[in-house]
Amino acid sequence: MSRRWYRHAAKVVFFGWDPGEQGFYVNVVDLCSECRGTGEVGDTEEVCPGCGGEGIQLSKMNPSARRGGLSLDDLSAEFARQELPLLDYMRADLEADREANSATALQEYELS
Numbered sequence: 001m002s003r004r005w006y007r008h009a010a011k012v013v014f015f016g017w018d019p020g021e022q023g024f025y026v027n028v029v030d031l032c033s034e035c036r037g038t039g040e041v042g043d044t045e046e047v048c049p050g051c052g053g054e055g056i057q058l059s060k061m062n063p064s065a066r067r068g069g070l071s072l073d074d075l076s077a078e079f080a081r082q083e084l085p086l087l088d089y090m091r092a093d094l095e096a097d098r099e100a101n102s103a104t105a106l107q108e109y110e111l112s
């Protein structure tokens with residue numbers, strides 16, 4: 001599946017196209033509260049023990065938080081319901097993923 005994501009407040013929003021499901025998915029995960037998403041302890045290079053350096057709370061990454069098999073309109077509605085931005089260029093990228101049936105796209109967005 002294509003993997004696209006951005007950080008928003010204390011969350012990471014993962015979304016993309018899943019060729020297996022022939023639909024879009026979204027998964028919202030909380031940032032690690034110990035390192036605030038950096039994956040490191042303070043200003044050191046030490047790996048954060050709370051998340052193993054991932055920067056997100058893996059224990060909370062349960063399958064029920066994931067929504068899949070969505071149309072682009074469904075996905076937009078889900079983002080709206082969770083008050084998350086889904087910008088025009090992200091929608092364009094997602095449409096391109098669907099067109100290409102992409103299983104490999106990988107991109108992090110920076111929200112300003």
Ligand SMILES: [Zn+2]
Pocket residue numbers: 032033034035036037038039040048049050051052053054055056
């Ligand atoms: Zn951490």
